Amino acid sequence: xxxxxxxxxxxxxxxxxxxxxxxxxxxxxxxxxxxxxxxxxxxxxxxxxxxxxxxxxxxxxxxxxxxxxxxxxxxxxxxxxxxxxxxxxxxxxxxxxxxxxxxxxxxxxxxxxxxxxxxxxxxxxxxxxxxxxxxxxxxxxxxxxxxxxxxxxxxxxxxxxxxxxxxxxxxxxxxxxxxxxxxxxxxxxxxxxxxxxxxxxxxxxxxxxxxxxxxxxxxxxxxxxxxxxxxxxxxxxxxxxxxxxxxxxxxxxxxxxxxxxxxxxxxxxxxxxxxxxxxxxxxxxxxxxxxxxxxxxxxxxxxxxxxxxxxxxxxxxxxxxxxxxxxxxx
Ligand code: BDR
Ligand code: CA
Numbered sequence: 001x002x003x004x005x006x007x008x009x010x011x012x013x014x015x016x017x018x019x020x021x022x023x024x025x026x027x028x029x030x031x032x033x034x035x036x037x038x039x040x041x042x043x044x045x046x047x048x049x050x051x052x053x054x055x056x057x058x059x060x061x062x063x064x065x066x067x068x069x070x071x072x073x074x075x076x077x078x079x080x081x082x083x084x085x086x087x088x089x090x091x092x093x094x095x096x097x098x099x100x101x102x103x104x105x106x107x108x109x110x111x112x113x114x115x116x117x118x119x120x121x122x123x124x125x126x127x128x129x130x131x132x133x134x135x136x137x138x139x140x141x142x143x144x145x146x147x148x149x150x151x152x153x154x155x156x157x158x159x160x161x162x163x164x165x166x167x168x169x170x171x172x173x174x175x176x177x178x179x180x181x182x183x184x185x186x187x188x189x190x191x192x193x194x195x196x197x198x199x200x201x202x203x204x205x206x207x208x209x210x211x212x213x214x215x216x217x218x219x220x221x222x223x224x225x226x227x228x229x230x231x232x233x234x235x236x237x238x239x240x241x242x243x244x245x246x247x248x249x250x251x252x253x254x255x256x257x258x259x260x261x262x263x264x265x266x267x268x269x270x271x272x273x274x275x276x277x278x279x280x281x282x283x284x285x286x287x288x289x290x291x292x293x294x295x296x297x298x299x300x301x302x303x304x305x306x307x308x309x310x311x312x313x314x315x316x317x318x319x320x321x322x323x324x325x326x327x328x329x330x
Contacts, residue, residue: 002029003146004116005252006109008066009245010038010126011048012079013089013224017307018125018151018245019049020217023056024306025253031120032112033063034105038126038170039079040087042068045126046100048087054096056217057313063098066105067129070171073271079166082231089227091220094314105130110141119146123252124178125245127167128152132174135182143186147255150178151248153265153278154195155290159236164276165195168267172276176267179278179288190288192265193248194278197258197291201247201299202240205229211304216312218304246303247294257299260289 005028009015022030033053035046046065053061069075084090101108109130113120122145124131131150135142152167152175160169168175177183179192203211203225211222229241251258264284268277280290 002027004029004031004118004120006032006034006112006120006122007249008034008036008105008109008122008124008126008130009049010036010040010045011052012039012045012087012126012245013083013228014243014245015039015125016048016052016088016224017221017243017303018123018249019052020056020221020310021246021249021303021306022253023053023058024309028121028253030058030061031116032108033061034066034108034130035063036066036105036126036130037068038167039083041078042066044087050096050098050100051093054098055093055220055312055314056310059096059098062101062108064103064105064108065100067133070127070129071132071173075170082228082235084227089224091224093220106133106137109134110138113141113144119144121145121147121149121252123149123249125151125167125248127170128174128178129171132171132177135177135184139184142188143184145188147252148178148188148190149193149248149252150190151193151198151245153179153192155280155292156196158277159195161273161276163268163274165278168278169276172267172269175276175278176269179265180267182287191251191258191260191291192278192288193251193258193291197294198242198244198247200296201294202242203300204240207300208241211307214308215310217310218307220312221307243303247299250299250302251291254302257295257302258291259293261292262286263288263290265290
């Protein structure tokens, strides 16, 4: 039986891969996508979610627009320098004729969880604003989730600041509600998939080359990831591209790919240099599971297989060149 999965995301190059991984996987049914402002603004993350689903032939999956702004403090910057102005590394997808549903992200999540015939897994790959809203306004509904898998945080260094990973940095107050003080009537099993494991789950330029010759969807992903690779090379000196959001989705689909430790996680909501830090106390009263290790070969093989299995609707091979240049400089 397929398990229902909801995805709250800010596409975003790697969010696109998380959507596609879920759509391709027979083990789960992607029952809805909700959007949040993060990598780019909400208009763009919502349009991208719609277009990615349509490209994969799943324009029927409902998309609901969520929060554009964090709870308390406005974002000083988004992540266009990493994801491109269009959020997809300059790759342009055919515009879906579908629009977002006439409901907010919160409403779609609540309705889906309430009406699902079995408990829903929620995967969050953007700032946690919508999820915190769910926890604050509908704690009883949130308590019915089978599991929450969050891409965010780090036991070690951050990527947005020395102390903070981007998704947590973007809305630390929301992350505090979800990770540090959930306050739900029944705790939801929560897994934090942070940089300690996502940095290890990465494609090399050779992997991207292989992806490029494996069908239209895989080739589009490779083109977008090439942009991401350049950004990570420029900002972090990396010569591989981490698959942050697809790893969170892969762990939700195939639990156990990520090895976890139970821990108390204190999100830093101060305004100093460590704002957005996730302080992981492995010996404290545990609130969440934190990823400490990952089965890299199995995870990469799983994600790659899903991407390669998809054929792009409305696109032919010859069109690829005009839909995103090869950003990989070798
Ligand atoms: C996270 O930040 C975003 O830029 C990515 O989409 C991912 O969710 C990685 O730190
Ligand atoms: Ca993301």
